[in-house]
Amino acid sequence: DIQMTQSPSSLSASVGDRVTITCRASQGISNYLAWFQQKPGKAPKSLIYAASSLKSGVPSKFSGSGSGTDFTLTISSLQPEDFATYYCQHYSSYPRTFGQGTKVEIK
Amino acid sequence: EVQLVESGGGLVKPGGSLRLSCAASRFTFSSAWMSWVRQAPGKGLEWVGHIKSKSEGGTTEYAAPVKGRFTISRDDSKNTLYLQMNSLKTEDTAVYYCTTESHYSGWEWGQGTLVTVSS
Numbered sequence: 001d002i003q004m005t006q007s008p009s010s011l012s013a014s015v016g017d018r019v020t021i022t023c024r025a026s027q028g029i030s031n032y033l034a035w036f037q038q039k040p041g042k043a044p045k046s047l048i049y050a051a052s053s054l055k056s057g058v059p060s061k062f063s064g065s066g067s068g069t070d071f072t073l074t075i076s077s078l079q080p081e082d083f084a085t086y087y088c089q090h091y092s093s094y095p096r097t098f099g100q101g102t103k104v105e106i107k
Numbered sequence: 108e109v110q111l112v113e114s115g116g117g118l119v120k121p122g123g124s125l126r127l128s129c130a131a132s133r134f135t136f137s138s139a140w141m142s143w144v145r146q147a148p149g150k151g152l153e154w155v156g157h158i159k160s161k162s163e164g165g166t167t168e169y170a171a172p173v174k175g176r177f178t179i180s181r182d183d184s185k186n187t188l189y190l191q192m193n194s195l196k197t198e199d200t201a202v203y204y205c206t207t208e209s210h211y212s213g214w215e216w217g218q219g220t221l222v223t224v225s226s
Contacts, residue, residue: 032210046215091210096142
């Protein structure tokens, strides 16, 4: 199975900060990677697919990059509504697996 | 806007069975690859399994913890995805989400349905 490791597990940031979350796959997955945002008590929401494609309706402050084993999700200017937990997931093979999540909190 | 609505969750005893449904609308369900994802209380997301569209074989894949106990199926005439869960264990307690999966347009998620396995 492919393991997905996110870093950091949590971070504290201020409104307006640029935030970067990293996701590393235990083997190459090309660009078969998605990013999701989840707020407490809510269903996850899709942000990025195919490593760098922005889901329709998602603000352009979110961006994804990477290929192979190393990927990043960047929030260009953190806003109050962005405080949430973020997950990566590969879909290059079975089983699909998620990273453990990165909780973004207010500093 | 795509809509996915899960139902069928509830309280069940260990060893029991439950069938979840996911009603889909506002997209071409028959062409979609569909998945189930779960989240145990206070934990992260866990992929449960997946079914391809019938035109691509309609095959299913499962995560190891549920393989042999859970079965995913679809009824394209009803735009509905199912998850049949048998031999339930306490560790299956979670919110269960149905999702689309597309490398070309991203994922859509339902609101989830809670399954509690307890005696």
